[in-house]
Amino acid sequence: MAVTTRVLLVEADPALAELLDEWLAGAGCTTVEERPDLVLVDLPFLRERRQELLRQLADAHPGVPVVAMPKPLTRDAFMAALRRTLDEVQ
Numbered sequence: 001m002a003v004t005t006r007v008l009l010v011e012a013d014p015a016l017a018e019l020l021d022e023w024l025a026g027a028g029c030t031t032v033e034e035r036p037d038l039v040l041v042d043l044p045f046l047r048e049r050r051q052e053l054l055r056q057l058a059d060a061h062p063g064v065p066v067v068a069m070p071k072p073l074t075r076d077a078f079m080a081a082l083r084r085t086l087d088e089v090q
Contacts, residue, residue: 005029005086008036008061010053016042016073023075027082038089039066040082065089 007029011017020040021031029038039057043050057066067085069078 005089006032006035006037008032008039008064010039010041010057011069012042020069020078023078024082027079027086029082029086036061036064038085039064040069041066043068 005028007024009017009020009024009031011020024031024040039061041053041057044053054066057064065085065088067081069081
């Protein structure tokens, strides 16, 4: 039986979040809001906000890997980063 990786997706743009959800599903992942195995995050541009967001995620999900999504976000770049991360998590 295949293990499904539970991914918390942190993306402010609803259209992009929907697209990423589809890409994740295609990779055998499911998006969740609680108890993730992995957090994928689009980091804010401002360094202060970025650090605060990472602190909040670490506090809310201790021990869960947090991965910043590559920019520019192409399907190939996203899937390559996701595959590398899933290999480490699973």
